[in-house]
Structure formats: C-alpha cells, structure tokens
Amino acid sequence: MSENPKKQLHLGAFLFQVGHHIAAWRYPDTETRGLLQHEFYEHFAQTAERGKFDMVFLADTLAVIDRSGTGIKHTVTIRPEPLTLLSYLSGVTDKIGLAGTVSTTYHEPYNLAREFSTLDHLSGGRAAWNVVTSGRDEEARNFSKSKHPEHDKRYARAKEFVDVVTSLWDSWEDEAIIADKESGLFADPGKVHELHHKGDEFSVRGPLNLPRSPQGRPVIIQAGASLTGQHLAAQTAEVIFTAWQTLEEAQRFYSSVKSLAIQYGRSPEDIKIMPGIFPVIAATEEKAQKKEAFLQQLVVPEVGLSMLSSSLGVDLSGYPLDGPLPELPELAQINGGKSRFQLVADMAHREGLTIRELIYRVTGARGHRTIYGTPAQIADQLEEWFVNGACDGFNIMPPYLPGGLEEFVDLVIPELQRRGLFRTEYSGSTLREHLGLHRPASKYHAPAATQAEHFA
Amino acid sequence: MSENPKKQLHLGAFLFQVGHHIAAWRYPDTETRGLLQHEFYEHFAQTAERGKFDMVFLADTLAVIDRSGTGIKHTVTIRPEPLTLLSYLSGVTDKIGLAGTVSTTYHEPYNLAREFSTLDHLSGGRAAWNVVTSGRDEEARNFSKSKHPEHDKRYARAKEFVDVVTSLWDSWEDEAIIADKESGLFADPGKVHELHHKGDEFSVRGPLNLPRSPQGRPVIIQAGASLTGQHLAAQTAEVIFTAWQTLEEAQRFYSSVKSLAIQYGRSPEDIKIMPGIFPVIAATEEKAQKKEAFLQQLVVPEVGLSMLSSSLGVDLSGYPLDGPLPELPELAQINGGKSRFQLVADMAHREGLTIRELIYRVTGARGHRTIYGTPAQIADQLEEWFVNGACDGFNIMPPYLPGGLEEFVDLVIPELQRRGLFRTEYSGSTLREHLGLHRPASKYHAPAATQAEHFA
Numbered sequence: 001m002s003e004n005p006k007k008q009l010h011l012g013a014f015l016f017q018v019g020h021h022i023a024a025w026r027y028p029d030t031e032t033r034g035l036l037q038h039e040f041y042e043h044f045a046q047t048a049e050r051g052k053f054d055m056v057f058l059a060d061t062l063a064v065i066d067r068s069g070t071g072i073k074h075t076v077t078i079r080p081e082p083l084t085l086l087s088y089l090s091g092v093t094d095k096i097g098l099a100g101t102v103s104t105t106y107h108e109p110y111n112l113a114r115e116f117s118t119l120d121h122l123s124g125g126r127a128a129w130n131v132v133t134s135g136r137d138e139e140a141r142n143f144s145k146s147k148h149p150e151h152d153k154r155y156a157r158a159k160e161f162v163d164v165v166t167s168l169w170d171s172w173e174d175e176a177i178i179a180d181k182e183s184g185l186f187a188d189p190g191k192v193h194e195l196h197h198k199g200d201e202f203s204v205r206g207p208l209n210l211p212r213s214p215q216g217r218p219v220i221i222q223a224g225a226s227l228t229g230q231h232l233a234a235q236t237a238e239v240i241f242t243a244w245q246t247l248e249e250a251q252r253f254y255s256s257v258k259s260l261a262i263q264y265g266r267s268p269e270d271i272k273i274m275p276g277i278f279p280v281i282a283a284t285e286e287k288a289q290k291k292e293a294f295l296q297q298l299v300v301p302e303v304g305l306s307m308l309s310s311s312l313g314v315d316l317s318g319y320p321l322d323g324p325l326p327e328l329p330e331l332a333q334i335n336g337g338k339s340r341f342q343l344v345a346d347m348a349h350r351e352g353l354t355i356r357e358l359i360y361r362v363t364g365a366r367g368h369r370t371i372y373g374t375p376a377q378i379a380d381q382l383e384e385w386f387v388n389g390a391c392d393g394f395n396i397m398p399p400y401l402p403g404g405l406e407e408f409v410d411l412v413i414p415e416l417q418r419r420g421l422f423r424t425e426y427s428g429s430t431l432r433e434h435l436g437l438h439r440p441a442s443k444y445h446a447p448a449a450t451q452a453e454h455f456a
Numbered sequence: 457m458s459e460n461p462k463k464q465l466h467l468g469a470f471l472f473q474v475g476h477h478i479a480a481w482r483y484p485d486t487e488t489r490g491l492l493q494h495e496f497y498e499h500f501a502q503t504a505e506r507g508k509f510d511m512v513f514l515a516d517t518l519a520v521i522d523r524s525g526t527g528i529k530h531t532v533t534i535r536p537e538p539l540t541l542l543s544y545l546s547g548v549t550d551k552i553g554l555a556g557t558v559s560t561t562y563h564e565p566y567n568l569a570r571e572f573s574t575l576d577h578l579s580g581g582r583a584a585w586n587v588v589t590s591g592r593d594e595e596a597r598n599f600s601k602s603k604h605p606e607h608d609k610r611y612a613r614a615k616e617f618v619d620v621v622t623s624l625w626d627s628w629e630d631e632a633i634i635a636d637k638e639s640g641l642f643a644d645p646g647k648v649h650e651l652h653h654k655g656d657e658f659s660v661r662g663p664l665n666l667p668r669s670p671q672g673r674p675v676i677i678q679a680g681a682s683l684t685g686q687h688l689a690a691q692t693a694e695v696i697f698t699a700w701q702t703l704e705e706a707q708r709f710y711s712s713v714k715s716l717a718i719q720y721g722r723s724p725e726d727i728k729i730m731p732g733i734f735p736v737i738a739a740t741e742e743k744a745q746k747k748e749a750f751l752q753q754l755v756v757p758e759v760g761l762s763m764l765s766s767s768l769g770v771d772l773s774g775y776p777l778d779g780p781l782p783e784l785p786e787l788a789q790i791n792g793g794k795s796r797f798q799l800v801a802d803m804a805h806r807e808g809l810t811i812r813e814l815i816y817r818v819t820g821a822r823g824h825r826t827i828y829g830t831p832a833q834i835a836d837q838l839e840e841w842f843v844n845g846a847c848d849g850f851n852i853m854p855p856y857l858p859g860g861l862e863e864f865v866d867l868v869i870p871e872l873q874r875r876g877l878f879r880t881e882y883s884g885s886t887l888r889e890h891l892g893l894h895r896p897a898s899k900y901h902a903p904a905a906t907q908a909e910h911f912a
Binding site for chain 1: 525
C-alpha cells in the first residue's frame with residue numbers, strides 16, 4: 001500500500017471464442033482456426049499476463065445454441081470446457097488468475113470442489129469459480145431434463161451447492177498434513193473433517209480427498225443481477241461480474257450490493273464489482289466508430305434478429321427492423337437470463353431504440369457497455385466509473401482476438417499505469433493477492449482461544 | 457512398419473500419488489511434499505515422455521478411504537482430480553498420451569464428453585478416458601447416495617454412458633467446420649447432428665458444443681475383469697488395464713477378450729491389453745528384494761490389515777497374522793472390486809499364503825504382478841509375457857516417485873530398446889498413433905457410396 005497509495009482497479013480478460021462480437025470470427029485479423037488450437041489460448045493468456053491483468057475469465061454454455069437454424073450456420077457455437085482449458089493454461093502462465101464458469105444446475109459439488117481445488121494447487125493459488133445456474137432449455141435437454149428448472153429452485157440449489165463446496169474446501173485444515181516419514185504419521189485426523197451435509201438437494205459426507213489449497217478457497221465469482229442473485233452474491237461472492245450501460249445504474253448497483261454485504265456481516269472490501277466493457281480502440285474516435293460499423297456489417301441479419309428475439313423472449317421476425325419493439329413479456333415470465341432481459345428492455349426504453357439499433361447492441365457488446373475511442377479516451381471512461389463509485393474494476397471483452405486484447409494491453413494498460421490506476425507489476429502470487437481479498441480460515445478451524453477453553 | 461519389423465510393446469506410466477506402494481511416502485527418496493506441487497507432476501510426465509511411454513495413466517477414487525481410522529493417519533488419501541491434472545500436463549508435454557479415470561456412476565455424459573474432447577483438442581490428440589463404475593460406499597456418500605449402486609445397474613449405466621459420449625464426440629463430422637469469412641458460413645448444419653438419445657439412464661439431445669477432436673474420439677480404456685466387464689470391454693474398449701499374477705492367467709484372459717472382440721465384430725488388433733506391473737529394480741536381484749523388504753517394513757501394521765480386510769470384504773483384525781485366511785464371502789456378495797477380490801483370494805489359495813504374506817502383496821503391488829531384479833531381468837520378464845501372447849504391453853507402477861520411474865526410464869527402457877521391443881522415438885503425434893489404433897469415422901458420417909445412392 002505504501003508504494004501505491006492510490007487505489008487501483010482490477011481487470012479481467014474475458015476469453016470468449018475468438019472475440020466478444022458475434023461476427024468476430026469473420027473479422028479479417030481474427031485467428032478463427034485458433035479456436036481449436038492450444039497456441040491461440042496460450043497466446044491470449046500470456047498476453048493478458050503481460051498486461052498484468054488480475055485474471056483470465058471464461059464464460060460457458062452447456063449446449064449448442066442454434067437460434068432457429070442461424071447459430072450453427074453463421075456463428076461460433078463451439079465452447080471448450082472451461083476447467084480443462086484453465087488447467088492447460090495454468091501450465092503456460094505464472095501469475096495470472098484463472099477464472100472459470102461452472103453451472104451448479106448440471107454438476108455435482110464433490111466433483112467441482114475437487115476440480116477447482118486441484119487447479120488451485122497446480123497453479124499456486126490462481127483459481128476462481130464463476131458460479132452460474134445456467135439459463136436455457138437447450139442446456140437442460142443435454143442433462144436428462146426436458147426444461148430448465150425454475151429460477152427460485154435453481155438459486156436454492158446454487159446456495160446449497162456453494163455451501164457444500166466451501167465446506168469441502170475447508171475440510172482439511174491448513175495444518176492437517178504432517179507427512180512425518182519417521183513416525184509414519186501422514187495427517188492429523190483431528191484436522192480432517194467430515195461434513196455430513198444433508199440438504200434438500202445434496203447429501204455429502206466428505207471430507208474432500210484434497211488438502212486445503214493455496215488460497216484456502218478458490219475465489220468465488222457471481223454474475224446474477226436479479227434480486228435473488230444480488231442476495232446470493234452479497235452472502236457468498238467475492239467478485240461480481242455485471243453489466244451496466246450508465247454510470248448511475250452502475251453506482252446504484254454498487255452501493256446496493258455493498259450495503260447488502262454489510263447486512264450479511266461482511267466488509268464492502270470483501271466484494272469486488274467488475275462490470276463488463278466492450279472496448280473499440282483506434283487512433284481516433286471516428287476510426288473506432290468505423291471499426292465497429294465494419295464489424296457490424298459482418299453480422300448475418302438473421303443472426304442478429306434471432307439473438308435479440310432470444311434475449312427478449314419474443315419472436316421479432318415479423319416486425320419492421322426500423323420500427324420500435326412490440327410489447328414485451330413480463331419479467332416474471334422470463335426463466336433464465338432475467339437480468340439480460342431487463343437490461344435490453346431498459347436500453348430500448350431509455351434510448352428509444354429501433355429493432356435494428358438494438359440488434360447492434362446485442363451482437364457486439366451483448367448487453368455490456370461499449371466504449372469507443374483512443375487509448376486515452378478509453379482510459380478516461382474507465383477512470384470515470386472507477387473514481388465515482390461505480391465499480392472496483394472491469395472485465396474487458398475484446399471485440400475480436402487476439403488483436404482486441406493486444407491493443408488493450410499495448411495501448412490502454414500503459415495509459416492506466418501512467419495515471420497510477422493499474423499495477424505495473426504483480427505484487428503477489430495468488431489471485432486473492434491480486435484482488436486484495438483476504439485468505440479465509442477454514443470454518444472447521446477452532447481459534448486458539450476456543451481450543452484453550454477445553455482445558456479451562 | 458518397415459523400420460520396425462518386430463512387434464513392439466506399449467507402455468503406460470501409472471501416476472499414483474507418490475508411488476504405488478502404500479508406504480511410498482515414507483521412503484527416504486520420495487518427494488512426498490511434491491503431492492501438492494505442480495513441479496512433481498511435470499517432472500513425472502516429462503520423465504515418462506523422455507522414456508517414450510505411450511501414456512501417463514491416472515487412477516482415481518472419489519472419496520477419502522480412511523480404512524477404520526488408519527487411512528488419513530498413515531497413508532496418502534489425497535487424489536488430484538485426473539482431468540484437471542492431465543490438462544495441466546498437456547501444457548508441459550508434447551507427445552505423450554494422457555489417460556485419466558472418470559467414473560460413469562458419478563458424472564454426466566455431456567460434461568465428460570466436453571472435458572475429454574477439450575483435452576484432445578488442446579493436446580493435439582493425446583487424450584484417453586479410463587471408464588470405471590467406481591467401487592465403494594464411501595464414494596456413493598459423497599454423491600447424495602447412501603450405498604454404492606449394484607454391479608449390474610452400474611454396468612448398464614456405464615454402457616449407455618459410453619454410447620452417449622461417443623455419439624457426442626461424433627456429433628460434428630470431421631468436415632463440419634467451414635469458417636468461410638467471406639460468405640459468413642461457419643459450419644455446415646448438415647454435418648452437425650443432434651442425438652435425441654433417450655435411454656434408461658439419460659436423455660441427451662446434443663450436439664456437443666465442440667467439433668470432432670484430433671483423434672476422432674479420445675481412446676477408451678477399461679479395467680473391469682468381471683465377465684460383465686469383459687463383455688463391455690470387448691465391445692467398447694481400445695485399451696484394457698488389467699491385473700494378473702501368472703503367465704497362464706494372463707494368456708487365458710488375453711485370448712478370451714480378443715475372441716469376444718471378434719464376436720462383437722471387431723479385430724483383435726483394436727484392443728490393446730496392458731496388465732499392471734510393479735517393478736523393483738536394483739543392481740542385483742538380492743538388492744531388489746532387500747529394497748522391497750525395506751519398503752515393506754515401512755507399512756504401519758494396522759494399515760496393511762485394514763487394506764487386506766477391505767479387499768476381501770471381511771474384518772481380519774481378530775486373526776493371527778501368521779495363520780491362513782478365514783472363510784471368505786462368496787463373490788456374488790462383493791459389490792465393487794469383484795475382480796480385485798477374486799485376484800487376492802486366488803493368490804492366497806494358489807500359493808497358500810498367510811495373512812502377513814498377503815498383506816505384503818496388497819500393500820506393495822496392490823494385486824498387480826511384482827517383478828524384481830536387474831534391468832535385464834525385468835526386461836526378460838516383460839518380454840516373456842509379451843512374446844507369449846499374454847499382453848500387448850504393460851502399465852508400469854513405480855513403487856516410489858520420482859525415483860521408481862527414473863530408474864525404469866534410465867535402466868529398463870534402454871534394455872527393451874536394445875532388444876527391439878520398444879520404440880526409440882515417437883513415430884506419430886497422437887495417442888492412437890502411439891498405440892497403433894485406427895482413427896474411427898464419425899458414426900454420423902455417411903460413406904460416399906451411401907451419399908451417392910440418394911441421387912441414384
């Protein structure tokens with residue numbers, strides 16, 4: 001803190017296909033075939049590490065989303081499995097955090113706890129889990145269910161799932177392993193704990209078959225912005241990945257979640273809020289706008305219409321592109337992606353956008369905030385939100401890859417560093433250290449005072 | 457084939473904790489703390505690759521096996537999650553195959569298919585899945601079940617699971633991705649297939665959200681030696697990992713499985729049979745025996761007794777160590793580890809072993825064949841089985857690590873190479889190429905002739 005008295009922001013590098021823009025794969029410089037090659041992913045992670053990002057962040061979907069026949073034909077529906085990819089990346093990077101999305105709806109807590117614990121051990125404390133509940137019927141149908149479970153049921157399962165996973169991560173206390181070759185004592189059984197968890201969704205005895213990992217627990221990330229999602233996040237999240245269009249909205253969310261955290265007995269510093277940002281960088285603002293327009297005309301029209309229809313839960317194919325939206329369903333009718341629905345509906349209402357204009361918003365930034373301009377202009381806009389209590393950092397979503405990340409690292413990061421807003425070198429080695437998060441004690445660890453009481 | 461007219465054997469390097477011997481962690485040279493450090497695993501895999509092994513092989517258990525309080529205290533109950541570890545290893549190796557155990561009883565086929573497909577893509581075609589059905593109530597209790605499911609039910613699920621997974625791997629035909637930036641055609645929807653699988657255990661629509669991987673399908677390995685296990689293996693396995701004590705038993709199994717394969721319409725060459733071998737290497741046979749005796753006296757007595765009791769499904773704690781076994785339960789009463797039970801019972805009966813002698817067998821080689829001696833003697837014993845139709849190669853289970861693998865690579869491999877029994881360099885780049893297995897076509901791929909018929 002003495003070296004950097006100014007508060008610094010945190011950055012995630014969003015690794016999504018070959019870029020966040022739906023037409024990124026058609027962009028001339030994009031390495032589209034890299035999707036299937038480890039070199040592409042290695043280069044991405046090493047570039048982000050060169051830029052001193054806090055972490056690489058992987059989204060996920062558990063199905064091919066074909067959007068009425070347009071998805072497979074015209075978009076990248078390929079998704080490498082996040083844990084597998086992050087584990088690979090742990091071998092070709094040294095410092096950067098490795099954050100992966102895994103759904104609580106379609107996994108088992110014992111498997112998930114092991115996977116992230118193993119990644120945390122192998123990477124020397126760089127693992128983070130982005131907890132999602134999934135959002136689509138297409139995913140349910142790959143997991144022996146006909147429909148995606150209801151919102152409340154998914155969140156109840158998610159809460160129990162996170163409880164079980166953190167208990168498993170805690171089940172070996174930090175000092176449990178003794179490994180004394182001479183006496184033959186490998187571990188202290190008094191410091192290895194069964195959970196005997198019996199809940200509505202799971203019965204898990206434990207302990208985990210892995211000792212406590214370098215971070216104590218991998219970092220917990222969440223993204224749900226619904227009220228249920230906010231409460232779950234305020235109780236259990238350490239990073240919140242979110243999407244806001246305006247400073248005011250972002251500020252409101254920021255102060256709401258930090259207040260909720262206090263209500264749940266946590267410090268506001270225990271949760272880092274990182275909205276997604278879609279940066280279009282060029283030598284001038286005009287050139288940046290031209291670049292986005294160029295990407296935009298690469299979008300196959302049916303793809304844009306089906307993406308917007310899917311975000312809003314309504315089939316827009318009969319409506320004029322340059323007219324307004326028809327009446328939308330109620331929020332309560334949306335199951336999965338409630339916050340995405342709300343965000344797009346609000347955007348349309350606030351700015352009076354036509355269907356065509358909205359298509360531009362959902363195919364490029366996909367509901368996240370687009371920022372245009374020169375490196376200095378990009379830095380200005382990040383700084384404005386950061387110093388005005390709208391966030392603790394950003395998830396950077398490069399429009400196309402690897403160029404979009406390289407430009408950010410080579411042009412914007414140095415500008416942020418000059419302003420003292422971002423680190424010039426990693427000061428720690430774990431993701432918790434990068435993010436300024438404390439290392440939690442095991443819930444099974446009895447403080448010395450309590451232990452002493454047994455003898456009182 | 458012209459360069460190596462002599463048939464060569466295949467070798468797997470069994471990566472089990474810090475060595476296969478239950479007391480390996482107490483051995484002076486063993487890097488016991490390496491269990492939690494990536495350098496240990498990296499060194500193992502790179503050593504095996506230096507020795508030109510076909511693959512690294514990871515076993516798994518989904519629970520801490522505490523064996524009446526002796527396990528946590530005196531043995532290594534830690535198990536890194538295999539897929540996570542193999543994915544890490546894919547980044548620090550180039551050629552060697554990466555085989556991991558994952559249970560069909562406690563996973564979902566869509567997740568598993570993605571994980572292995574991702575590993576196959578990232579590693580350039582080096583992934584293999586060892587299909588197991590798990591064997592213990594301790595595992596069931598970590599997955600919301602009170603008891604381990606019955607043998608027949610597990611195998612029925614395993615068969616359906618493997619069917620679904622291979623269909624998912626096939627769901628994108630090899631030529632499905634077009635990625636034509638100009639026209640905007642990313643993939644040919646006619647070459648991306650939904651499964652619409654509806655079975656007793658699973659309903660999976662598909663397709664997988666990954667294209668076909670370099671090997672077409674990751675290699676399928678199985679270990680079940682029960683009759684049900686043999687039938688499943690003869691239908692679906694490409695490598696069989698097995699355990700035999702005598703040449704005759706191994707020959708009988710070898711010819712039985714290869715005949716069954718023919719009955720199921722496959723070629724005997726489509727299945728490679730690789731028994732486990734526990735090699736104790738030294739400058740003389742006597743020194744090798746002394747080395748094992750030294751390891752043996754490191755076994756905490758209660759640990760050995762509880763391991764043997766667990767293998768045989770009977771509590772031996774009341775019986776004299778130097779006496780014979782009491783009456784054992786019937787094979788039908790054993791649920792999980794049937795073949796292990798049979799193997800230990802046969803060994804006791806055939807050789808008239810006392811409880812103490814049997815303890816030596818289960819704590820060291822754990823039911824696999826121990827071979828002692830000089831590098832030439834070890835090579836002699838491997839050659840004898842290989843040339844006499846008992847196997848296509850071996851899974852090498854070093855007693856302690858990393859020394860046990862280093863000795864094999866530095867001393868035994870050169871001896872096998874001198875005899876023309878083992879490669880001196882990798883000739884291919886995928887695991888299928890190392891093993892001499894063909895690359896399967898997608899089941900959805902219509903041969904040209906059939907396609908032509910549509911136009912006839």
